[in-house]
Amino acid sequence: MRATLIHGSRDIRLEDVPDPQIQLPGDALIRVVASCVCGSDLWPYRGVRPVKEPTRIGHELVGIVEEVGADVRTVKAGDFVIAPFALSDGTCPHCRNGIHTSCVHGQWWGSQDKNGFLVDGGQGEYVRAPMADGTLVATPEVPDDALVPSLLTLSDVMGTGHHAAVSAGVGPGQTVVVVGDGAVGLCGVLAARRLGAERVIAMSRHADRQAVARQFGADVIVAERGDEGVERIKELTGGVGADAVLECVGTKESMAQAIGSTRPGGRIGYVGVPAGGSELPIGKLFSSNISVGGGVAPVRGYIPDLLTDVLSGAIDPGKVFDATFALADVADAYRAMDERTAIKTLLTP
Amino acid sequence: MRATLIHGSRDIRLEDVPDPQIQLPGDALIRVVASCVCGSDLWPYRGVRPVKEPTRIGHELVGIVEEVGADVRTVKAGDFVIAPFALSDGTCPHCRNGIHTSCVHGQWWGSQDKNGFLVDGGQGEYVRAPMADGTLVATPEVPDDALVPSLLTLSDVMGTGHHAAVSAGVGPGQTVVVVGDGAVGLCGVLAARRLGAERVIAMSRHADRQAVARQFGADVIVAERGDEGVERIKELTGGVGADAVLECVGTKESMAQAIGSTRPGGRIGYVGVPAGGSELPIGKLFSSNISVGGGVAPVRGYIPDLLTDVLSGAIDPGKVFDATFALADVADAYRAMDERTAIKTLLTP
Numbered sequence: 001m002r003a004t005l006i007h008g009s010r011d012i013r014l015e016d017v018p019d020p021q022i023q024l025p026g027d028a029l030i031r032v033v034a035s036c037v038c039g040s041d042l043w044p045y046r047g048v049r050p051v052k053e054p055t056r057i058g059h060e061l062v063g064i065v066e067e068v069g070a071d072v073r074t075v076k077a078g079d080f081v082i083a084p085f086a087l088s089d090g091t092c093p094h095c096r097n098g099i100h101t102s103c104v105h106g107q108w109w110g111s112q113d114k115n116g117f118l119v120d121g122g123q124g125e126y127v128r129a130p131m132a133d134g135t136l137v138a139t140p141e142v143p144d145d146a147l148v149p150s151l152l153t154l155s156d157v158m159g160t161g162h163h164a165a166v167s168a169g170v171g172p173g174q175t176v177v178v179v180g181d182g183a184v185g186l187c188g189v190l191a192a193r194r195l196g197a198e199r200v201i202a203m204s205r206h207a208d209r210q211a212v213a214r215q216f217g218a219d220v221i222v223a224e225r226g227d228e229g230v231e232r233i234k235e236l237t238g239g240v241g242a243d244a245v246l247e248c249v250g251t252k253e254s255m256a257q258a259i260g261s262t263r264p265g266g267r268i269g270y271v272g273v274p275a276g277g278s279e280l281p282i283g284k285l286f287s288s289n290i291s292v293g294g295g296v297a298p299v300r301g302y303i304p305d306l307l308t309d310v311l312s313g314a315i316d317p318g319k320v321f322d323a324t325f326a327l328a329d330v331a332d333a334y335r336a337m338d339e340r341t342a343i344k345t346l347l348t349p
Numbered sequence: 350m351r352a353t354l355i356h357g358s359r360d361i362r363l364e365d366v367p368d369p370q371i372q373l374p375g376d377a378l379i380r381v382v383a384s385c386v387c388g389s390d391l392w393p394y395r396g397v398r399p400v401k402e403p404t405r406i407g408h409e410l411v412g413i414v415e416e417v418g419a420d421v422r423t424v425k426a427g428d429f430v431i432a433p434f435a436l437s438d439g440t441c442p443h444c445r446n447g448i449h450t451s452c453v454h455g456q457w458w459g460s461q462d463k464n465g466f467l468v469d470g471g472q473g474e475y476v477r478a479p480m481a482d483g484t485l486v487a488t489p490e491v492p493d494d495a496l497v498p499s500l501l502t503l504s505d506v507m508g509t510g511h512h513a514a515v516s517a518g519v520g521p522g523q524t525v526v527v528v529g530d531g532a533v534g535l536c537g538v539l540a541a542r543r544l545g546a547e548r549v550i551a552m553s554r555h556a557d558r559q560a561v562a563r564q565f566g567a568d569v570i571v572a573e574r575g576d577e578g579v580e581r582i583k584e585l586t587g588g589v590g591a592d593a594v595l596e597c598v599g600t601k602e603s604m605a606q607a608i609g610s611t612r613p614g615g616r617i618g619y620v621g622v623p624a625g626g627s628e629l630p631i632g633k634l635f636s637s638n639i640s641v642g643g644g645v646a647p648v649r650g651y652i653p654d655l656l657t658d659v660l661s662g663a664i665d666p667g668k669v670f671d672a673t674f675a676l677a678d679v680a681d682a683y684r685a686m687d688e689r690t691a692i693k694t695l696l697t698p
Contacts, residue, residue: 093612292642
């Protein structure tokens with residue numbers, strides 16, 4: 001089969017690799033229907049996280065189950081499944097607590113599992129999915145093609161935006177600010193609206209992203225950043241600040257923006273992977289009773305609820321995909337994300 | 350009247366000062382029935398926070414209203430009142446959000462108010478209380494002397510321990526760890542139990558404090574600290590960690606203890622004033638989805654609920670007072686706290 005490997009900075013190649021096979025009784029073999037490029041894939045692409053050797057890449061995918069191992073009970077050949085970005089057993093104490101990303105048997109797409117077998121990357125034609133029962137969620141029936149983009153977001157960005165909103169305690173009547181206009185931030189707008197926020201303020205300076213934010217329910221767009229951005233949020237909230245702020249970037253500047261935008265007693269939900277700003281200013285948080293929660297999103301646990309809303313048409317997070325590439329053009333899909341000519345790129349094998 | 354002033358490190362004096370009088374229509378004049386020494390009073394006492402000039406001190410008090418200004422509506426002469434450690438108007442957006450410590454007109458005992466009038470310190474015979482309607486809570490009737498210590502804790506330490514528990518999201522079925530065995534930590538044990546925690550683990554290495562922790566509902570005492578303390582918590586929780594951790598100290602070491610004791614997805618409620626460890630390690634919090642909330646406790650909002658439980662006998666937080674001094678011996682009350690021969694000292698004028 002063909003699969004994507006990253007060889008180094010800005011060196012993405014689609015290559016012929018061995019077809020995956022069932023290796024363990026808990027495995028499922030999946031034919032990928034759609035995958036995509038994640039903002040976090042850009043770290044090795046940009047050389048921020050150096051690539052030591054050619055490595056399979058991609059961790060968001062939906063597909064059709066081709067075959068399952070002897071122990072698999074919850075999915076079967078022919079099922080359409082959503083595969084979250086982290087593999088989990090679904091039975092350990094952390095999974096039972098809903099924190100599948102801390103699974104004691106947790107694994108990651110594109111790496112070796114603990115038995116020494118490769119777990120394929122998502123940006124390919126097929127993947128072997130270990131711990132299929134814990135990891136995969138099947139849809140009730142094979143969905144229409146039109147639903148595929150939205151279903152694909154449940155593997156990462158929609159669940160991650162939702163995690164930011166849940167971690168910030170978003171609920172009815174609240175004013176919510178979303179810092180970050182990438183696919184996750186935009187999904188955060190949608191999630192905040194879905195959870196009943198009264199007013200959603202999206203911070204964005206790009207017309208295309210502002211448009212999606214509006215479609216997802218943002219009432220106000222704030223283009224200012226830094227101190228000016230904080231001042232604008234204060235103006236919009238009668239000098240008080242927002243009840244909840246979703247930090248969907250992960251830089252020191254974006255966290256400062258989030259803290260400055262939160263009212264005393266308010267909550268920040270953060271899902272931007274911490275880069276650069278590796279600490280939080282506890283003195284400021286203490287004096288204003290601002291709480292900070294979130295982290296690497298345990299999206300597996302959120303899929304069933306969000307799936308219901310995608311299938312009913314209540315939410316359409318697939319709008320974050322504004323460009324589609326054939327797998328053969330995967331390098332272009334990376335380039336479009338890197339150069340910001342696309343918000344998020346979808347790949348079809 | 351007589352009131353306590355701090356002149357410098359370890360220099361506490363009871364002095365004759367002018368009798369306070371009603372200065373503003375929102376004032377109340379209170380005869381202090383009991384006050385006490387706070388752990389935070391030990392900062393200037395120990396020279397950690399230098400004293401520039403002789404200053405009134407003390408911020409926890411209960412007493413009888415002697416007189417009120419023309420605009421005061423919620424308390425009257427003869428009422429027994431609880432005065433929280435922060436004065437607030439009760440009407441600004443932050444007060445309405447329950448964060449009275451961020452009141453836009455907020456004031457502090459022992460300082461000048463915005464009109465230039467002295468707000469007396471709590472460790473004296475009388476105080477002028479500005480913003481009486483927003484700040485003070487009257488009991489339904491003048492309580493028995495036996496209830497006074499518990500009522501006095503509602504001015505600070507019980508409300509602060511409760512804030513730690515609320516900020517950590519303590520609820521039924523949870524395992525809760527309390528870091529810190531001062532009066533606030535002990536009240537945190539009581540608050541966690543009151544909020545329905547299934548199992549409360551108190552970290553303490555002092556027999557007298559362990560005994561109070563047990564009386565307040567701690568199931569297990571852990572005397573180990575640092576890595577050993579974390580290891581012990583892990584052992585006690587099947588390797589998982591606690592659902593909620595109350596950080597009631599405020600040092601870098603105690604926060605590390607708290608973070609190490611929290612399970613993935615768990616919550617830390619912190620009320621220890623940050624000293625030394627002024628930042629939080631966001632990378633560790635992110636990877637484990639540990640949230641951190643809390644801060645300077647808005648105790649005013651908690652008084653009505655906690656008061657109900659004190660008056661009914663459901664809780665008896667006054668047990669944190671293990672020594673009583675006459676106001677004339679206030680310097681001894683400080684020394685007992687400083688030398689840790691007492692957990693918390695009560696003062697009677």
